[in-house]
Amino acid sequence: MSTGVRRRMGVEERRQQLIGVALDLFSRRSPDEVSIDEIAAAAGISRPLVYHYFPGKMSLYEAAxxxxxxxxxxxxxxxxxxxxxxxxxxxxxxxxxxxxxxxxxxxxxxxxxxxxxxxxxxxxxxxxxxxxxxxxxxxxxxxxxxxxxxxxxxxxxxxxxxxxxxxxxxxxxxxxxxxxxxxxxxxxxxxxxxxxxxxxxxxxxxxxxxxxxxxxxxxxxxxxxxxxx
Missing domain, CATH: 1.10.357.10 (Tetracycline Repressor, domain 2)
Structure with a gap:
């Protein structure tokens, strides 16, 4: 579920995108096996940007x-x-x-x-x-x-x-x-x-x-x- 390219998104749009990406990954593998780096790569953004929208993997996991x-x-x-x-x-x-x-x-x-x-x-x-x-x-x-x-x-x-x-x-x-x-x-x-x-x-x-x-x-x-x- 990758965007393929980076583009600017509004705050809520980016949050929903990250939730969707995380849910897709969590649906195929145990959440324990999915890293923030994988989520960032699938979303086409940097690791620090993921933390800009979610304090950590647990908060993103709960949103998913x-x-x-x-x-x-x-x-x-x-x-x-x-x-x-x-x-x-x-x-x-x-x-x-x-x-x-x-x-x-x-x-x-x-x-x-x-x-x-x-x-x-x-x-x-x-x-x-x-x-x-x-x-x-x-x-x-x-x-x-x-x-x-x-x-x-x-x-x-x-x-x-x-x-x-x-x-x-x-x-x-x-x-x-x-x-x-x-x-x-x-x-x-x-x-x-x-x-x-x-x-x-x-x-x-x-x-x-x-x-x-x-x-x-x-x-x-x-x-x-x-x-x-």
Whole structure:
């Protein structure tokens, strides 16, 4: 992501360029392995000029994580139209597309990378998880969640995150299979909770109400039925 030539930029334009360059490098290699010299060379500027805009690599790293978190949050946005299972499959497709394209950057964001334990990094991670949670509530048509549903949604978000991190270590399972599996996982978590709580049973009924015969949720029911036959 190199400019190739040096040219004058405004302060904010240069800052955004450096963030973009750093994010591109961090997306392909661990942030620990990327030096300020590499960032400067890729941006077509001198090392001292990088420090003019950012006090050090950590501040640039945190700015890159901020942009990465915003891009990741956008992956959870989906029109609230059509069967829920299909919507979630679209969301998982975009989520894993981001994970696939920005593996080291995604790992750095979720694991903290060089900034592990920092207030800034923790806040960014929490903001991504909260955005995913809010989107799930919206897809379910709810403004707030009772305790059992909150537990299910947050557990599922954690499962999607950990699944993606494990998958990055070798990509040994086809991506499309994991995307579908996570949609099935959400339905399964709701179903287990529905067996113990009538309110959750209502949530499950609403989820399945408009599910087409070839939808992800219907496919799960068919597969489970086949196992018992």
């Amino acid at each position: 994580l901020q942009r990465a978190s915003e891009e990741l949050k956008a992956r959870f946005t989906e029109p609230h139209e059509g069967p829920l299972g299909v919507r979630l499959l679209h969301v998982m497709g975009r989520f894993f597309e981001h994970v696939d394209e920005h593996g080291p950057g995604f790992s750095a964001l979720m694991r903290g990378g060089p900034a592990v334990g920092s207030t800034t990094t923790n806040a960014l991670i929490d903001s991504v998880r909260q955005a995913a949670y809010d989107q799930m509530l919206a897809h379910l048509g709810l403004a707030d969640a009772p305790p059992r549903l909150e537990l299910v949604i947050r557990s599922w978000i954690s499962l999607a995150e950990s699944t993606a991190l494990i998958w990055l270590d070798g990509r040994r399972i086809p991506r499309a299979e994991l995307e579908l599996q996570l949609v099935h996982d959400f339905a399964a978590l709701v179903a287990v909770s529905a067996a113990q709580d009538e309110g959750m049973a209502d949530v499950l009924r609403a989820m399945l109400k408009d599910e087409p015969a070839d939808g992800p949720f219907a496919e799960l029911v068919g597969r489970l039925s086949a196992l018992g036959s």
